[in-house]
Amino acid sequence: MPPDRARRWGQRACVVLLLAIMGCSASGVSLRPDGSPGPQECSEDALKTMRILRMRVSDSADVELDANQIDARPITLYDGPVESYLDSQLGMLEAGTRLYGRVWTGGPQVVVRYYEAHPPDGDVVPICAVARLGKGQLRKRPDSKPGTAILDYSGASVFVVNAFR
Known part of the structure; x- marks a missing residue:
């Protein structure tokens, strides 16, 4: 060179x-003592964008947690950035939209926060949403190594929030 x-x-x-x-x-x-993320406000841009896209607090849709591990069982998530795949419509965001966010594996459950959405035929927009799954199913398996979380399922639900708590 x-x-x-x-x-x-x-x-x-x-x-x-x-x-x-x-x-x-x-x-x-900020991180809590167990390594999970603490409270965080949503940006004004995200709140405004979500209003325009008709995404209301508690609206939800199905999501594949890692776009590179769709329908895999089990999956491994790593601390840091994640690209997820929206399986169903969320507000005006159609299925196939990519969600970009961050994963924390430090606590007993995986925490996934989404900060951006990229619709198939549009520009990246700011959002605030979290991944959730009932009955503790985002709880990482005991064989998970530090900095990783092994989950039994590749899918979850994504919920619109107005702040991260």
């Missing part, structure tokens, strides 16, 4: 690393 090309690549890598570090610290999510 020519020296100036290598230097440009190195500069880009530093910028990406710096943005990743800033994004982690700027997320404003």
Whole structure:
């Protein structure tokens, strides 16, 4: 690789690393003693967008938790970013919409918060939603290693929220 090309690549890598570090610290999510995320407000942009998309608090739809593990049993989720797949309509978001968010595996149950939606024929928009599954079924299996959560099911429900609690 020519020296100036290598230097440009190195500069880009530093910028990406710096943005990743800033994004982690700027997320404003405090962790509880068990490693699960604490309360977090939704952005005004997300609240406005959800009103426009007719997404009301407690509206729900089916979701595949990891777009790379659709219909797999069991699945493994990792701490960090996740791309999920909407199986049914949520407000004006149609099935097939990608949901982008973050997974926390530190507590007894997996916590998945969604911050963005990308409809198949549209632009990425801000949202606030969480993944839930009744009867403790987002509880990670005992054979889960630190930083991971093994779940028996690939699907869950996604619920619209106005703040993360």
